[in-house]
Amino acid sequence: MNKAIFIKTLGSLTLSRDGQELPLPASKKTRALLAFLAISARPHRRERLCELFWEAPDDPRGALRWSLSKLRGVLKSTTEMGPIIADRERAQLNLEGIDIDFSTIRKTLFDQHAVLPLAELRSIAAMLEQPLLDGLDLPNQPGFQSWLVAEREDARLLRVNVMRRLTLHPEIEHQEACNWARRWLELDPFSDGAAEARVMTLRRLGQLAEAQQVIDHFTSSLQSAGLTINAKFETSLQEYDRKDQEEPNRTLLRQQNISFCKTADNVRIAYATVGSGRPIVKAANWLNHLELDWDSPIWGDLFHALAKDRTFIRYDERGNGLSDWDVDEINQAVFVNDLETVVDQLELKKFPLLGISQGCAVSIEYAVRHPERVSALILISGYASGWRIGASVEEQAKREAVMTLTQHGWGGKNPAYRHIFTQTFMPDAKPEELDWFDEFQRQTTSPENAVRFQQAFADIDVRALLSQVNVPTIVFHSRHDQRISLEQGREVANGIPNARFVALESNNHILLGHEPAWQVVMDETERFLAEHKL
Template sequence: MGYSLHIALLGELSVVANGTAVALPASRKARAVLGYLAATARPVRRERLCEMFWDLPDDPRGSLRWALSKLRQAVDDEGTPRIIADRERAAFEPTDALVDLRAIRERLIDDPPLIPPLELRDMAGQLQRPLLEGLEQAGTESFQLWLAAEREDMHLLQLNVLRRLTLHPELTQAEALKWARRWIEETPLEEEAARGLVNALAQSGRLEEARHWEADFHATAKKAGLSVTGPLLDEKSEPPTTNPAVERPVESPPRRMLRKQTIGFCRASDGVRLAYATVGEGPPLVKAANWLNHLELDWNSPIWAPTFSAWANQRTFIRYDERGNGLSDWDVNDISFEAFVRDLETVVDALGLDRFPLLGMSQGCAVSVEYAARHPERVSCLVLIAGYATGWRIGASDEEQARREAVLTLTRHGWGTSNPAYRHIFSQTFMPDSKPEDLAWFDEFQRQTTSPENAVRFQEAFGHIDVRESLAKVQAPTIVFHARDDHRISLEQGRELAIGIPDAEFVQLDSKNHILLGHEPAWVECVQQTEDFLQEHAT
């Protein structure tokens, strides 16, 4: 059912009428009154509202009358009053109106056996936002106590959603594991959450890590004075015991890497949680984030898995999910180039890396360049693949900008749908020479990796990238690879990147693909030359 009015209580209070944002009263108290009435969904005595939002010796009743009149202008339609008030009480009547928190609460209270994954993902994203953000001090202590209690109830709703996602039969093992990690992070001493994570790990073939988590949880619970009812690991989750008489299938290198990968988390300066991963042994190689990443789903990829396996073969390969996608926080205020650079700084600092080679792909090249310019003492060398110095809004032709704007429109309206046509636009420009099954995988991977809103915000941020002034400041030895017929970033842009960096080596690859694929000769050449370059310069 469509609604003519939508009220968002999660995050900053907002009202949208027939698709258009409504200007709310400047008064924080008036907005808080609307939030309270919309959340409670019942008539409230005027005396109670006055006590919650105004202190004596002000004129509380007069202030309330003024606030209600302003709110009527914002949420009432002709013939559809929604602010209902008499001499004793006031209420918000949700006629033809959707209130986000109430919709989520009612859906979960009905306790359906199975909610579609797309709907649950949307709930999880919404419930990460604080209720009535920015209005905490808009009322008296009574309002603040009510808001704190409502936020506690929101946390319970969030745990409900995370549980449903972790145990959902329609999700892949990798995505279930992602939600299991978020569930245990929100409630680290809850036995059911720990059981969900342990069994998700085991079902993903990471039995050793599952047993480690189980032992840690038992120890932590005991230290906290809690009792655990029994083993967390379900025998059904353990990989079946093989018959020694039957030859065991050879484990693929990517699968072996995933099993050995270690994931950690750190916080950026603005509080955003970032996920990073290390795998392999030997000297470090740090990869800057690019469009789009997921520390676990990547290893199932026919696109990324061969490349990552090659780089982790002789080194400790370090990468991370940038803000807004993958296992890192999705609901973030800042998605910008400056934030991307800070995130790289945060991850390498959290890992205690003093000096390391840095690898960038696509927009990760610009992030790598900026980091190397700011921290020349920490970067031993740079490997840049399919990169550029300026985004599509800077210097691109009118025709190219129009194409990008059209893609933004398609993203806004179709990214989260089950129809891959919208995302297929990206896949074809990234890999025009790929197999149909590889394109299909990438289509679905993109949908699982970020939200429609963030997909748009990423594209906007990439358009404004400009590191031209930083190129000359790079002191590290640099090699730049670029496909001759790259359909997404032109060869000229790759050359400009190499020309701007002092003494950079430029290698042209015989390919049409922006993302090199493991079956093409250009990929073999890039991997081999990268290893030779690292052997010479990564000290």
Template sequence: MFDAVLPLAAFSQRKVVASVVLRVVTGRSSVVFDSCWGRNMRVFLLGELRVLDGDVELPLPSSRKARALLAFMFATSRPHRRERLCEMFWDLPDDPRAALRWALSKLRQVVDRPDQVRILADRERVEIDTGSVEINLWQVHGELQRRGQTSIETLERMARMLEQTPFDGLDGAGSDLFEAWLQSEREDIEISRVEVIRQLATHPDISEFAAKKWRRLWREANPEGADEYARSVSEEAADVANSQPTAERHSRPREAEALKEQRIGFCEVRDGTKIAYATIGSGAPLLKAANWLTHLEFDWQSPIWGRSFAEIAKGRRFIRYDERGCGLSDWDVDDLGFDAFVEDLETVADRLGLERFPLLGISQGAAVSIEYAVRHPERVSALILLGGYAAGWRHTVDQEERARREAVMSLTEVGWGTDNPAYRHIFSQTFMPDAHAETLAWFDELQRQTTSPRNAARFQDAFGNIDVRDRLSQVRAPTLVLHSKYDQRIPLAAGRALAAGIPDARFVPLESRNHVLVGDEPAWKVCAETMAEFLADQGL
């Protein structure tokens, strides 16, 4: 059977409908977990891959590669280049495109109907139309993103679903690229499982007997989170018993309240990459350009970013987004280059209708912010650059240091996702040499959860190529540059060079060795106060 080539434009009307459904299913609008949308196909990605037409289970191809391809397309639900699919599943010396065509012909026998073509393909790309498909993994993600209290019954059903191994039986069905994607998907799903357990353990309507079970499971999965909750409950009980005021305690976890209040959305860049963004607060906007190692949800729970972001968000509308390849944004992306980073920023600003706003750039986000400010001078009212640089390591280091950097990239790709944090310590010890041991441990785990091993290496490679030195003199926005004096990751000289190159920029050195400032260190207090004063001086 040949691989029919169908023009994707012919399905434009269907794809519009499918995109609306996708927004509902994935939680970008309200989702009801128990709803039945009148669909005639159901797909199970938790556990072994299963496809049902009504109540009839459909036979799947015997080829594991074909089944893995089907699961991948259902899970991602977006177009993929044929070359990319060949790399992921048929890294063969002879004819991988023929193997892909054969697999698609087998999958069409499963999902296509005489009156409904679901596998859409042209000569360059392949995708699956999920507009009339109910996918259990999407239901779980959608329910977790829905605002409001979820019922105990629904949470328990989700917990049972999430106990199963996602994409079970598909290990080894593709190349290292597929394995990396599979691992990252499972890690994300494990995060969802822990969140469901947390909600059950703390649900106001659950019985004490059931709560004990879920607290035990929560402690097994996330000891720090469970113990912190137990401590807060004990403190509250003690305050009530002693009639002590609780205002201070309730105001302390601003980060936890912020996590409940922030609103997460998604926008799509021209190349099809979906970028996750979050807004919190009200008032004048402040947009933070993405930098590596962020996660819109986990950051608020972080001893690193949580307190810092809560401080920045006071009295204004604070906007963040996750880098492509990182956090809640798409991980499986072809382009992790500088121009793509800038376009992501442009897309988020356009999506939110920001006409004129101050821009915060941290680490490599500083270079992205500079490029954006030069391209769009009418929109950037002020620049704040923290721990930034204008030129990546490939432009500034000698051959010996270049060899070390390239060796670290190789180590990253093989060791990033392992349980042994030794590989990730390469970063945590230079990002935050003065942080507490528990903060470093949290940062190690954050690294693993925010991106895949392959992407972690690709990010390092991309950052090495950054060079906006010729753009510094073209910046017209008032600029504040802050940099740790003893930064172990990006030397102070890089921050000075930024300030020297940008007309009338103000430079403030900070008493710290940390590249990533921690919310409880004195240098962060100076940093936060200086940023607030700078924005106030600009009338922002």
């Protein structure tokens, strides 16, 4: 039986089989050839390999044959194909049964959508501390040396990736996050993301003087290098400063607690609690990410306002954010189940429930299923039935076309496809708010799930449940909402017994903290809850 082979490339190159280290060839070029074939993981023309490792006067073809024979002897594979797959033109390493540390790390970091466990990220960070192929430089072979320099830069970028993930990990303690942010900035000294993370983690620890020193040093370093500070970095810091001055307790509110629970169908759901006092729960909507949207220019004002005097609870439903992305079902029924799972996990007895957009339908169905738990409904920009129900043929065709565009363009760097959504969600948003939401959507879910969400929203139908809602309800809707019409909002309010309807002077589907309509929602909600002593 062929036992697994492990090739360690971080640090000094080593080779082991079933935990027992194997002797490597004495020839440094042969060891370098093994590393090159292992990491590149593809066939190479023999001429190219000769150019990389041997000079013309030294019979490079003969040297290559000798090195490949040495590698066959070391690997001693019993697979049918053998350890080296070669013909007269090409050669490659047979990777069947071979694990390579650097390749595994790279695949883990780039294939994993959900949050990796802290312990795994710490382990990866420790491994990436070691130089790639330490001591295997071939200064007299410029082709190989150029490849090695490029791979080491890739390893550095992987370290940056891990430092960022650790700094922003939802389960990490503030002091550890601060330490990882420092190392992130040391590794990527001109990154505004690293600088901002370092400043914010210091501020959360109350180390304001140190935070200012980071800002001053970062700005000075950019100027010395002839670079211009990113306007978004300055705007972000100014926004934090403004909000801290307006709300002295805001820094404390930033310390939300993120945890995870499992649904009945074994899907991991991320949820966050922040603030103190009586609970208020927000149902999930398009799209959520507990870390990215907490202090965002889109949702930040709303979330902090809700957490000011209450325990504010929200979650990422399946398929996006910090919850599991690879799931069997995405539909209205499981959306409600996700909400049930979070509420049960927290053992909440009674609470107001906030729904936004399709989150309104989830809230309505939950309130009908669990009238003993919901004390009131606050519904914003909602609808009772999706666009496949009652929409014109033309409208359905437009929506289907958008889903096609989503499927093919969502994950790319060009935001044009996502911008379709952004413009209809917030036609009156500032350019920086539109840019943020474009990028936020890309990071929050996969192209496949973005399409699946749209399909699920199209089929929502809670019209028959409206008359069964038996809790105080207030419904808000923008008069000129370009995604969900005012008539659809009125339908929700008219169908729920004794619901109060408030029309808002806005063009936006997602209300923004700087527009008057947002303050109307905050004021009316506060009066509504006070009226019902909630």
